[in-house]
Amino acid sequence: xxxxxxxxxxxxxxxxxxxxxxxxxxxxxxxxxxxxxxxxxxxxxxxxxxxxxxxxxxxxxxxxxxxxxxxxxxxxxxxxxxxxxxxxxxxxxxxxxxxxxxxxxxxxxxxxxx
Amino acid sequence: xxxxxxxxxxxxxxxxxxxxxxxxxxxxxxxxxxxxxxxxxxxxxxxxxxxxxxxxxxxxxxxxxxxxxxxxxxxxxxxxxxxxxxxxxxxxxxxxxxxxxxxxxxxxxxxx
Numbered sequence: 001x002x003x004x005x006x007x008x009x010x011x012x013x014x015x016x017x018x019x020x021x022x023x024x025x026x027x028x029x030x031x032x033x034x035x036x037x038x039x040x041x042x043x044x045x046x047x048x049x050x051x052x053x054x055x056x057x058x059x060x061x062x063x064x065x066x067x068x069x070x071x072x073x074x075x076x077x078x079x080x081x082x083x084x085x086x087x088x089x090x091x092x093x094x095x096x097x098x099x100x101x102x103x104x105x106x107x108x109x110x111x112x113x114x
Numbered sequence: 115x116x117x118x119x120x121x122x123x124x125x126x127x128x129x130x131x132x133x134x135x136x137x138x139x140x141x142x143x144x145x146x147x148x149x150x151x152x153x154x155x156x157x158x159x160x161x162x163x164x165x166x167x168x169x170x171x172x173x174x175x176x177x178x179x180x181x182x183x184x185x186x187x188x189x190x191x192x193x194x195x196x197x198x199x200x201x202x203x204x205x206x207x208x209x210x211x212x213x214x215x216x217x218x219x220x221x222x223x224x225x226x
Contacts, residue, residue, distance in 0.1 A: 006157075034213070043218040044158075044203070059213070090157055092214075101146040101165070101209040105157040 002027035006091050006106040013113055019064075019078040021109050023091030026072065031093040033074040034103060035066055038088040050074060051096060086113045116141040120204045120217035127194055127224050135189040135220050137178075137204035145206040147171075147180055147187040148214070152201045161189075161202070194224045 003026045013019060025031050035047040046059045048066035056066050063082060067075045074091060088110050092103040121136040139147065146165045150158040162171030167182035176191045187204060204217040 044214075044216045046213045049213060092158075101207040101212070102148070102160060102163060103207075103214050104160065105150075108157045110155075 002093070002104065004091060004093055004104060004106040006089075006109050008109060009107065010110045011112070013081050013111065015083055015113055016080050019076070019081050019085070019111070021076040021089055021091075021111075023074040023076075023106055024072055025093045028072070028093070028095070030071060030096045032096050033068060034092040034094075035074065035076050036090040036092065036105075038090060038108075040087070044090070047076070081113045083113050086111055116145065116206060116208070116215045118204050118206055118215055118217040120202075120220055122218070122220065124221040124223060127222070129196055129224055129226050130193045131224075133189070133191040133194045133198075133222070135202055135204075135222070137187045137189065137217060139185050139187065139204075139206050141185075141206055141208070141215075143208065144182075145208050147178070148205040148207070149176070149178055149187070149189050150203040150205060150216075152203065152219070154200070158203065194222075196224045196226055198222060199224045 005024050032051050034049045036044045038044050050056050050068045064078050088108050090108045091106040094103045117140045119138050148163045149161040151161045152158050162173045164171040164180035170179045178187050178189045201219045201221045203219045205214045207214050
């Protein structure tokens with residue numbers, strides 16, 4: 001069966017510090033991968049998605065970036081965090097197939113920027 | 115563009131009450147429709163889905179029917195439990211690498 005991991009689970013960082021969040025998927029090959037952010041009391045915002053190694057699409061211009069160095073690894077980064085980057089970050093995967101549509105989510109990373 | 119509108123919460127019910135959370139959508143073509151549930155401090159879990167008109171998705175006592183004529187996918191449960199307290203998200207997808215389009219979520223609290 002497929003599993004998706006995210007770490008760290010929680011993170012408290014000062015403004016201006018760098019960020020690296022990691023997501024890995026097990027039990028499947030060549031998945032589509034997604035990063036979402038959920039701000040407090042709000043819905044989900046798609047940040048990035050990837051259909052293959054090195055292929056990243058950005059949905060929202062901001063100070064965050066994403067990379068996919070390996071098939072089942074997806075990394076969210078920032079060089080300098082802003083207060084507004086606080087939130088709950090969710091990674092998701094789906095089968096890389098024309099007809100596939102279900103996304104499966106990881107446990108999330110709670111980021112607090114102080 | 116594609117969009118999902120779901121009833122605003124919070125919704126507070128007593129245990130064993132009937133639950134309905136309304137969800138309507140706007141989309142071209144024939145999207146797949148989903149309900150996800152998020153328990154406190156956790157990620158989203160797929161609750162149920164439907165991929166074509168008149169399909170009924172069901173899981174853990176929850177049901178939702180894909181109604182193309184009313185562009186709706188309302189979530190129902192006949193008898194809620196305290197453990198159903200969570201935030202529920204309605205979503206749609208056109209498939210492939212298309213992103214999920216989410217509603218804003220409805221927080222449900224079930225009291226004993």
